[in-house]
Amino acid sequence: MRREIGVAVIGTGFMGKAHALAYRAVPNAFPSSLRPRLVAVADVSEAGAHQAAGHFGFERATTDWRTLLDDPHIHVVSITTPCSLHREMALAAIAAGKHVHCEKPIAPSAADAFDMLKAAEAAKVITQVGYNYIKNPVLKLAREMIASGELGEITSFRGVHAEDYMADPEIPYGWRVDPQNGAGALAEIGNHIVGMSRYLLGAVTHVTAQLETVNKTRPIAPGASERREVKVDDIARLMVTFERGCSGSIEANWAATGRKMQLEFEVYGTKGALCFSQERFNELQYFKAGGDPRTSGFTRIEAGPAHPPYENFTVAGGHQLGFNDLKTIEMAEFIAAIEHGTPTFPDFREAWEIQRIVDAAIRSSAEAQRVSL
Amino acid sequence: MRREIGVAVIGTGFMGKAHALAYRAVPNAFPSSLRPRLVAVADVSEAGAHQAAGHFGFERATTDWRTLLDDPHIHVVSITTPCSLHREMALAAIAAGKHVHCEKPIAPSAADAFDMLKAAEAAKVITQVGYNYIKNPVLKLAREMIASGELGEITSFRGVHAEDYMADPEIPYGWRVDPQNGAGALAEIGNHIVGMSRYLLGAVTHVTAQLETVNKTRPIAPGASERREVKVDDIARLMVTFERGCSGSIEANWAATGRKMQLEFEVYGTKGALCFSQERFNELQYFKAGGDPRTSGFTRIEAGPAHPPYENFTVAGGHQLGFNDLKTIEMAEFIAAIEHGTPTFPDFREAWEIQRIVDAAIRSSAEAQRVSL
Amino acid sequence: MRREIGVAVIGTGFMGKAHALAYRAVPNAFPSSLRPRLVAVADVSEAGAHQAAGHFGFERATTDWRTLLDDPHIHVVSITTPCSLHREMALAAIAAGKHVHCEKPIAPSAADAFDMLKAAEAAKVITQVGYNYIKNPVLKLAREMIASGELGEITSFRGVHAEDYMADPEIPYGWRVDPQNGAGALAEIGNHIVGMSRYLLGAVTHVTAQLETVNKTRPIAPGASERREVKVDDIARLMVTFERGCSGSIEANWAATGRKMQLEFEVYGTKGALCFSQERFNELQYFKAGGDPRTSGFTRIEAGPAHPPYENFTVAGGHQLGFNDLKTIEMAEFIAAIEHGTPTFPDFREAWEIQRIVDAAIRSSAEAQRVSL
Amino acid sequence: MRREIGVAVIGTGFMGKAHALAYRAVPNAFPSSLRPRLVAVADVSEAGAHQAAGHFGFERATTDWRTLLDDPHIHVVSITTPCSLHREMALAAIAAGKHVHCEKPIAPSAADAFDMLKAAEAAKVITQVGYNYIKNPVLKLAREMIASGELGEITSFRGVHAEDYMADPEIPYGWRVDPQNGAGALAEIGNHIVGMSRYLLGAVTHVTAQLETVNKTRPIAPGASERREVKVDDIARLMVTFERGCSGSIEANWAATGRKMQLEFEVYGTKGALCFSQERFNELQYFKAGGDPRTSGFTRIEAGPAHPPYENFTVAGGHQLGFNDLKTIEMAEFIAAIEHGTPTFPDFREAWEIQRIVDAAIRSSAEAQRVSL
Incomplete structure (x- = not known):
């Protein structure tokens, strides 16, 4: 059986959906890849979180994104919330040792982005930002x-x-x-x-x-x-x-x-x-x-x-x-x-x-x- | 949990891969759909069958497509082999009560296609042919x-x-x-x-x-x-x-x-x-x-x-x-x-x-x- | 002074105008060319003939195209009338020793076209047909x-x-x-x-x-x-x-x-x-x-x-x-x-x-x- | 006979040729227009001037553009020389009461252009600048x-x-x-x-x-x-x-x-x-x-x-x-x-x-x- 990597997604809008679909599609197109396991999805709306879980096959749904950070089955956190929330979420995820994918723009200012970058480099986690077109x-x-x-x-x-x-x-x-x-x-x-x-x-x-x-x-x-x-x-x-x-x-x-x-x-x-x-x-x-x-x-x-x-x-x-x-x-x-x-x-x-x-x-x-x- | 539908694919080439990817992608884009469960893949080559199973997440692989027909977990059979094999496979799958997706062209002649159509209509199974562009x-x-x-x-x-x-x-x-x-x-x-x-x-x-x-x-x-x-x-x-x-x-x-x-x-x-x-x-x-x-x-x-x-x-x-x-x-x-x-x-x-x-x-x-x- | 070649155009519609414009434009783009001299224009309508003469600078206008054939200053006849008239006009022009440009289609049938071709080749006049796009x-x-x-x-x-x-x-x-x-x-x-x-x-x-x-x-x-x-x-x-x-x-x-x-x-x-x-x-x-x-x-x-x-x-x-x-x-x-x-x-x-x-x-x-x- | 307007062109390069062709083409496309009469062409090169006259049908050629200004048959002067010469030529032509077409850019600076504009407006001559694309x-x-x-x-x-x-x-x-x-x-x-x-x-x-x-x-x-x-x-x-x-x-x-x-x-x-x-x-x-x-x-x-x-x-x-x-x-x-x-x-x-x-x-x-x- 192929090895898995646990994934959580925060946010269930346009990009939340795009991330879920993409994680699911990775092993199809890249068969030698680690297989993303959709462990959890978080959304401010309980209904939204559960709907997304049902649609995209996440194992669980939550309205409290912080609970994702303690889950040892989650290795990767995708942040697809509005830009103003990215900093707090990313820093928390990095502090929890998670690899972080964050949608663009990662922050409202370069100063915020710099804090996030410094934290990620210090924690030696892998980061990715969603400039998909390139x-x-x-x-x-x-x-x-x-x-x-x-x-x-x-x-x-x-x-x-x-x-x-x-x-x-x-x-x-x-x-x-x-x-x-x-x-x-x-x-x-x-x-x-x-x-x-x-x-x-x-x-x-x-x-x-x-x-x-x-x-x-x-x-x-x-x-x-x-x-x-x-x-x-x-x-x-x-x-x-x-x-x-x-x-x-x-x-x-x-x-x-x-x-x-x-x-x-x-x-x-x-x-x-x-x-x-x-x-x-x-x-x-x-x-x-x-x-x-x-x-x-x-x-x-x-x-x-x-x-x-x-x-x-x-x-x-x-x-x-x-x-x-x-x-x-x-x-x-x-x-x-x-x-x-x-x-x-x-x-x-x-x-x-x-x-x-x-x-x-x-x-x-x-x-x-x-x-x- | 969403209900599933068991799927088998015969053939692992260009179209075999395309079918597997598409079945996997269905619930992403169509969340209210039955969720295809990739039960089995068949290929004349044992290595090919196992590789496809690994890549695309089929539960089992076989070199004998006929064994798919007895599997009660399989409701749908996708036929992606060369055209000259379609008739035999489709008729057998129909006889076993499976719904059949067959790649185009379904047969080398209209006469063969007619036999397949008559069998499917008599058995009241659902059929589909892969004219994807439309x-x-x-x-x-x-x-x-x-x-x-x-x-x-x-x-x-x-x-x-x-x-x-x-x-x-x-x-x-x-x-x-x-x-x-x-x-x-x-x-x-x-x-x-x-x-x-x-x-x-x-x-x-x-x-x-x-x-x-x-x-x-x-x-x-x-x-x-x-x-x-x-x-x-x-x-x-x-x-x-x-x-x-x-x-x-x-x-x-x-x-x-x-x-x-x-x-x-x-x-x-x-x-x-x-x-x-x-x-x-x-x-x-x-x-x-x-x-x-x-x-x-x-x-x-x-x-x-x-x-x-x-x-x-x-x-x-x-x-x-x-x-x-x-x-x-x-x-x-x-x-x-x-x-x-x-x-x-x-x-x-x-x-x-x-x-x-x-x-x-x-x-x-x-x-x-x-x-x- | 550059040598001239005398031109007559029969017909003053879409193509009659196009011919007149083109003859006038030739020496501009092809300065070493013989300079077309617009000697005469013929049209069934007297008003049309005179208007065309005025617009495009023909020296004279006529309603009787046959009068063009005797004019020694005319070396070239352009035929831009409806197709059914081409044969008669072209044969007459060829018989008068004129070089003939005829709009397409030159004739309603290959048989008519063949007569025209044979006459032209026998008379050794130069012919051209208006397939301009090539x-x-x-x-x-x-x-x-x-x-x-x-x-x-x-x-x-x-x-x-x-x-x-x-x-x-x-x-x-x-x-x-x-x-x-x-x-x-x-x-x-x-x-x-x-x-x-x-x-x-x-x-x-x-x-x-x-x-x-x-x-x-x-x-x-x-x-x-x-x-x-x-x-x-x-x-x-x-x-x-x-x-x-x-x-x-x-x-x-x-x-x-x-x-x-x-x-x-x-x-x-x-x-x-x-x-x-x-x-x-x-x-x-x-x-x-x-x-x-x-x-x-x-x-x-x-x-x-x-x-x-x-x-x-x-x-x-x-x-x-x-x-x-x-x-x-x-x-x-x-x-x-x-x-x-x-x-x-x-x-x-x-x-x-x-x-x-x-x-x-x-x-x-x-x-x-x-x-x- | 249609009334004429006498034209002179200074310069015989890319734009000199374009002007000559365009003047000649005007009555074809705009039959009610005054008919430009190509009175004279000027070029620093005597050969160039004569060649242009021959090619485009100017009545005479000169190497001294100033001689155009006294010619009562010339109503319009087209200036197609390099930009740095425009001012002098345009001012002289305006002073002679000619209507002036000048190629773009009309002058190396807005100040020069302003002098030309003021002279033209004072003299009430018509001016045109060659922004042909519009x-x-x-x-x-x-x-x-x-x-x-x-x-x-x-x-x-x-x-x-x-x-x-x-x-x-x-x-x-x-x-x-x-x-x-x-x-x-x-x-x-x-x-x-x-x-x-x-x-x-x-x-x-x-x-x-x-x-x-x-x-x-x-x-x-x-x-x-x-x-x-x-x-x-x-x-x-x-x-x-x-x-x-x-x-x-x-x-x-x-x-x-x-x-x-x-x-x-x-x-x-x-x-x-x-x-x-x-x-x-x-x-x-x-x-x-x-x-x-x-x-x-x-x-x-x-x-x-x-x-x-x-x-x-x-x-x-x-x-x-x-x-x-x-x-x-x-x-x-x-x-x-x-x-x-x-x-x-x-x-x-x-x-x-x-x-x-x-x-x-x-x-x-x-x-x-x-x-x-």
Whole structure:
């Protein structure tokens, strides 16, 4: 029988479900992996906790996440609650010696993230943060191509993460626009593209940013006439400089009418270029410089077995992975890191680095000046 | 505790794995479903059977598929072996009172399929055939739009399923080109687009077809100098007439250099049109006639919660399903049909109907004339 | 001063205008060309003829096209009238020693086309037929790539020309659906894709076709309650075999709701593939077999200076040609052929070859059997 | 006979040719227009001037552009020389009472542009500047949709103009990188997207910009080992605020490997969104908010007769305009303005406004702070 690893999940919303599904899916796609045993699920709502347990096969449900910490059958804790709760939960789990997966953003500020990172490194537990999109096989390819020099010296980056789920000004004031999370669109989706830029190109040294609130008030409840002022950004625009020497622009926008998942980038180098959109995330566009001008152009690479770990899901190219598969890869790499002591990515340190850029952007916007990291 | 349904899978290849993954994934995405219990897996290779059991969590492994039939814990048998074995296995499973999922094509000929269908209907067992692509939420939408008259009267269909996995003439002679399966590309991938045309537009009444062998010989083994004549089609072209009155064309081609999953169709009606490609299967292109010419055009619909059962996988639009998710939907519908006595689609009867079109195409090509069904 | 060549145009509709514009544009893009002098324009309507003369700078206008034939200043006659008038006009022009450009289709039947071809060849005048789309620089590239073997042995062709300008059943009965033209959609737009298949792949030896009338009656006049039966095809589907050994399918459809210019083809060969759509006609998609599977895929080639005669229009790649530029290329090649005695393509002989395929398709459909050419 | 307007062109390069072609094409597409008479062409090279005269049909050629100013047959002067010569030529032409078309950028600085604008307004001559891309019928549609409120309140703009013609560091130092022009990529192509943003959204009030030199030295001549330092930008990134209240980002990049004409924008509003790329400039993507989520998405509008003045070129939708046709529209509007006293756009005043943004960006980058206009 394959060895197991005990897992608990805190939170049962969008990401709580995604974690449960992903843990369950890991042994399917990664048969040599430790098999996650879904020991417990916690939620503030008793009904929610029990429903999640029933749906996803957790052995028990609880409304008190602290009880998970004493359970010796639990080796891993997944934190999928709102951002403002992450710090307390993560520090407690780390103190209990658990490996911790925490959803992004890990904390409302880099300072909080730093505390979490320091605690995790001191306790020598393995950490993982849910930047699932970079688990995409074609983005692993993109990173390799850049790292290996296939694109030559990188000269420019352009990134955006735009969706429309907060475009409607009648969406009530809620946790998404609570300044306790530090920022709005930038904190919630912008860090995906910020993290992707680091994944591809490395450290950022300077940020100039402008954050903007499009929907300046929101009703205090659905349909309420009373409205509350919104202080966080709907749109954030950054100009960044990378340590490697090149610069780029980044935009986060959760009020982009019509966009469901415009997480896109373009990277230009002296020997080639890559373009990617999460809207068609099983593809990568590649231009190789120096070819015959008669037949040169951007090549549409389709994800397939040449792009690990695509083949863990299906042996045939062009069949395509889905969003949940990206989450499965994330969990599989996390569990493999626990088992084999291999590094995880992105871990709490990486999440702190991303958060530093977010914080720098907030400060740059507030102070109307360029900020060094 | 949720009630279970015992499952056995025969075969451990591409589709055996896909079935196992899908059964395991069903309760994740469809939490109210019966929970598949992976009771047993059978394979001709003892090592293969045991490896599959270990990887996918089957309780036991066997090299003798007949032993599955006596197991009272097994309610469902999935048959994923080569086509020529389907008939014997399915008839035995039906005789043992099992519900049967059989991969496509269910049989080398419509006559064989008919025997299987009759046995299943007589035994009142539930059957399902693995035409997974039509489980796509946007294709459910396409079908609905056609059925509801949103496209008006349908005037034309154009379908193709082209891949390149048999393009290389040095791929050795093997079961794929064995005439025992009835046809080549037409039987193996053409029936996907044939089935899709029926799913969208209903019964076909006439077929005119030309089948063609591009790679006329293949080595008898990898690298062998001795070659064997290939008699089945690499490319099949059909002109079909639907009972509803419109006509269309269908192509199957497994030698289409560069194509990994060109399963495409275009449907034109008097009030609109739809275009789909499996290469970007989370999208559907829709033209609505009668709009303002200033702003009319094909609209790219992205799969989302408005397209059931997309939301079972992720609550947010634009996140995308993967190939394995389509298989999960297929299995979930199959299990729901068993539990609730609802009809399945495509069942053995539908598979027989598809096979009749394939057989008609073979005959049309051989006799160089139009064939009525 | 540059030498001139005297031109007359018969007809002032869509194509009459296109010819006039193209003749005027030739010396701009092809400065070493003979300069067309617009001597005369003829139209059945006196007002139409004079308006066209004024708009496009013809020196004189006439309602009697026969008067053009005696004019020694006219060396070239362009015939842009309805198809049923082409034969008489072309034979008269040839008899008068004029070089003749005739719009497509040149005649309602191959027999008529043959008479025209024989007369032209006997008179040794230069002829050209208006299959403008193949004048596209990227299609010249496609042809070269196929001819040079860059795609290996060609294994398959799939072509379509679909538009929607006859989709509305209330469009009155008119010359487009007059059986005097031989066919409907096949004659009017199908011959573009038939001609393109010949341009790329050469002679066709066998045709199996089904022609279909979607809108079976049309009002005899706009808004009229009286309707007349339509006998020509709205949709034609062909299966063709090329002399070189490969086969393909071709569709013509002028009732394809939503389509404005879906003139498309895909060509597959053992070493590569090409895909083209007139909807984005400054692009050509190219797959080259045998590359690194990590980075292989279809490459989107953008028209540029590497694709003659693109550079005659603009020196910078990616700027794009328009439809009228294709017509200009056509006229420039025609005039160059007259000046230098170089062959034209497509000439009356080629148009006759295309018409033979159209006629074969009509016969195949009527007789429900394969037809050899 | 149609009335004529006498035209002279100074310069015979890329744009000199484009102007000549466009003037010649105007009466074809705009038959009621004054007919441009190509009176004279001037070039520093006598051979160049004579060749251009021969190719494009100018009545005479000269190496002394000043001689054009006394010619009473010349009413319009087109200036297509390098930017640093524009001021002197334009002021002289204005002083001579000529209407002036000047290529973009009209001047190396806003101050120079202002002098030109003041002179033109005082002399009451008509001016035009060659921002040809905005003459696109689908961009006229975009502007109308924004102006009419069809997109609701605009919330965001993202624009880029990226090409690769200066990506190669071995391209010698030349006029393009001469700081006399004020800027590099920003001045040469960035002003297209800056102008487009103004065309769509109106005045810009604030700019924060970073300009960057990627290729820091260039050989002083082709193949030379001696190199010269480059001081102008290869890449410019701007964050802009519009007077109407929304903000946006703009990038200019002439070192974007693989890009031939990535002139793109996305505009988001509360009721809809538009996306455009010059790479496919006969299309406009439109999302209309509030539709049925089952069938909502971005609609690909194809240019056609519903988009004036498309129909002046061809009566059938989907046939497509080319780059030279955009230039023809520009010239036709210029000549119509002269004839009818209608306003031109963009005129010298608009070009000055664009140049002010460019200057502000240069200053913002140099001073590392936000600049108000």
